Amino acid sequence: MAGTLQDQLLNMGLANKTQAKKAKETKRKQTKKRKSGQEVEDNSAAIQSDLERLRQEKQARDRALNQQREEEKAQRAALAEARQLLEQHATRAPEEGPLDYNFVHNRVIKTLHLDRKQHAQLCRGQLAVAVLEQGYGLIADEVAARIEAKDPGLVIRITPEPETDPDDPYADYKIPDDLMW
Incomplete structure (x- = not known):
């Protein structure tokens, strides 16, 4: 490496031009x-500690930036992976x-036209609605759970209706799935 120590520190980013000028x-x-014979105070220890502090600060910034990049x-x-699934x-x-x-x-009511089997599976929670690039589709609930863990905006999972109480006197009077209000 050619150049003075000052040039090397400037190139590495451990010092800036104002610090170099001041030094x-x-x-x-x-x-x-010294030439005039006056007593000279030694600031080399202070300069070294400043340089060390600057180097440590730069390392901390670099570590934080690397961690942020890894998270992204x-x-x-x-x-x-969610899109591929x-x-x-x-x-x-x-x-x-x-x-x-x-x-x-997205706060808008959408409609899917399904056959009876798909409609029953969707109502029971065995299927979920997948948000595709061009419209909507159906996907198995187990796969939808894995996708939802990675990106919740890609699937719409339907919570199944709870099981009825066996002692319910109205258990024999089920509301039909195709009833439209």
Whole structure:
């Protein structure tokens, strides 16, 4: 490495130009005092401690920046994995079906046209609604849970209705799934 120590410190970013200028000025004053025979105070220990402090601060900043980059990288990887799971396991919802299933997405009511089997599975919580790039689809609830852990905005999971009490006197009078209000 060629160059003075001052140039090397400037290139590494451990010192800035004002610090270099100040150090040069103090060195010039000290040499002038020595030549005139006056007593010179030694600031080399203070300068060394300042340089060490600056180096430690830079290392701390670098560590924090590296940690932030690693977290962002892990988050991007999790999102990519969630999208890949969605692409692999989601099936497109049929365009037409005998039953309509209404759900809320982004505070807007959306409708899926399903057959009876899909409608029953969705009501029981065995299927979930997948938010695809072009519309909506259906996905198994187990896969939807894994996707939701990585990115909750990609799936809409339906909570199944609780089981009825066996002592309920109205247990025989079930509300039909296709009842429209």
